[in-house]
Amino acid sequence: MTTDAATGNQAATPSLSILAQYVKDLSFENPGAPRSLQARENAPSINISVNVNANPLSETEYDVVLSLNAEAKDGGKMLFNAELSYGGVFRVTGFPQEHMLPVLFIECPRLLFPFARQIVADATRNGGFPPLMIDPIDFAQMFQQRMTEEQVKAQVSKTN
Template identity: 75%
Template structure:
């Protein structure tokens, strides 16, 4: 017990590192939640019959982030998957999966990559499982989404935003 008291007096406890500066930056998940979940199978039960070939599946992904306070942020990962066979919609599933994150001690220039790359990367495995269960519960094989490269998505979005800014300036 004396060691803990001594550490608190000298400032060498877990809140500071050896040179007296502040602790390492932190990223904490405070909560995760389903904001919206929708599954539609408009042709059921006919859409459940076996087929000779696999349906076409279109998947879209979007990430949004909103500040809740100076250090807390709500990050939403939106996944849409629509399966079609010829012109028939077999199923359409939409999930908005959110997380509340406490982000502290990072330089300002790191905030957007943390919010749009790291936070959705942490949420994705849970959202993937929900999509798989929803499609399985709808009578289809579970839809196992491939891993998503959120860094590439972020870079692509930055490039698109820069291109739009150049067009508007011209």
């Protein structure tokens, strides 16, 4: 705790701690094996989707789940589909209320991402493909986009 000299109020120093990390769900599908493992002329098209959810467990603890879905196709044929839900339990204290959503939806997934990325890379490699190294994700931009979408939904529901 720190004391604000001007007001004499005690304020908690902001703190973000990871209490646990876990694989909630992991799926790897290689429906065309062993044919899907053959050399090909063109690189497959890979579509990656990302989602973040956060749920309170207590007044200071939150469960944050980073979901990654990577689907590789060659033409119309699926080569592989990797799905991972990777979670963390975080203790968040001392942040002003207006900073809680950015902490939960930007900072927490940023801490989880390197571990989730490695799990997806290992799963694709173990499935017989080169490891899929997902590019870094801009969680701040993702959060801003989500907030904008929520505001648009709110405006639409007000007019209807």
